[in-house]
Amino acid sequence: MTGKISALDLASGELSDATKTYFAKCEEKLGLVPNVLKAYAFDDKKLRAFTDMYNDLMLGESGLSKLEREMIAVVVSSINHCYYCLTAHGAAVRQLSGDPALGEMMVMNFRAAALSQRQAAMLEFAVKLTEEPAKIVEADRAALRQAGFSDRDIWDIASTAAFFNMSNRVAAAIDMRPNDEYHAMAR
Numbered sequence: 001m002t003g004k005i006s007a008l009d010l011a012s013g014e015l016s017d018a019t020k021t022y023f024a025k026c027e028e029k030l031g032l033v034p035n036v037l038k039a040y041a042f043d044d045k046k047l048r049a050f051t052d053m054y055n056d057l058m059l060g061e062s063g064l065s066k067l068e069r070e071m072i073a074v075v076v077s078s079i080n081h082c083y084y085c086l087t088a089h090g091a092a093v094r095q096l097s098g099d100p101a102l103g104e105m106m107v108m109n110f111r112a113a114a115l116s117q118r119q120a121a122m123l124e125f126a127v128k129l130t131e132e133p134a135k136i137v138e139a140d141r142a143a144l145r146q147a148g149f150s151d152r153d154i155w156d157i158a159s160t161a162a163f164f165n166m167s168n169r170v171a172a173a174i175d176m177r178p179n180d181e182y183h184a185m186a187r
Contacts, residue, residue, distance in 0.1 A: 094186035
């Protein structure tokens with residue numbers, strides 16, 4: 001599998017000018033085009049839908065910090081054992097927090113980290129939503145409110161966790177591989 005993005009052999013499709021510009025921006029800001037984007041590049045419409053949702057959830061207006069959103073991504077991916085997302089988003093946690101150990105704790109066992117009550121409540125909710133979504137009840141939302149989250153924040157926590165559950169499953173199904181560069185980032 002060395003050098004391959006995934007186990008599927010899907011040729012890159014015709015990319016729109018907007019997508020080409022987006023890839024150039026990734027190259028400029030990150031020094032790479034994430035393999036997840038290359039994996040979706042067989043269909044520009046699917047790629048744009050994925051990136052639009054990702055950018056809204058992870059970079060858009062929210063009461064959650066970028067670090068908190070990345071923490072959700074890593075904790076959900078840890079439960080799902082998603083190699084791609086643990087590698088890519090673990091690097092993001094290391095970078096945003098300035099703490100390589102925190103990134104590793106998020107990947108291995110977030111409960112070992114010195115988290116605020118707010119962060120712990122948020123991540124426990126993301127875990128329950130990942131493992132037992134049918135068992136989410138009002139008491140779970142109340143615990144988030146008690147930790148200082150607004151109803152809009154709860155929506156963002158749920159949406160971020162749900163997005164990464166979907167992404168983890170696609171990545172597992174196609175054996176998506178992270179860019180090698182992620183392994184050395186923010187260490």
